[in-house]
Amino acid sequence: MLRQHIWRNKTILLAMALISIWGFLVLPGCSSKGTSDTAVKNLAYAASQEDIKAGNKTVADTSSAIQARDVKAFTSLMSKNVLNHVQGSPDLTCPAASTLADSLRNAKIVKAEKDAFTYEITINAARITFMVIKEDGTWKISGL
DSSP: OHHHHHBTTOOOOOHHHHHHHHHTOSSOOOOOOOOOHHHHHTSSSOOOHHHHHHHHHHHHHHHHHHHHTOHHHHHHTBOHHHHHTOOSOBOTTSHHHHHHHHHHTTOEEEEEETTEEEEEEEETTEEEEEEEEEETTEEEEEOO
């Protein structure tokens, strides 16, 4: 099972979005670029530039942590909800993790709400969404 491969010897739930993301990892690739300011202004909620930059930084830092195989940095970017649903340490050395890191670099915001952004990535032609939420003043990766 892919989840067991990614999270060494543990069957876990990494919030719905992250499981979906990791579950579709077969081939790398996503052609879209990061979110433009215009795209975010056209969403229902007018997000501040500061929040947009902070949300995007969380996604970029997550990608970098995976690439660096830095479990401590990776888990520090996860929401409390995600951390409450996982056990053990993630295996950031597997090819699926590398594919996820590549896809996260091309994530774009598709929905903005107060203290939450929904991002979209494409993995193996599948569109996958996940959330970045503001938790205790810090932006964290979360699920749906």
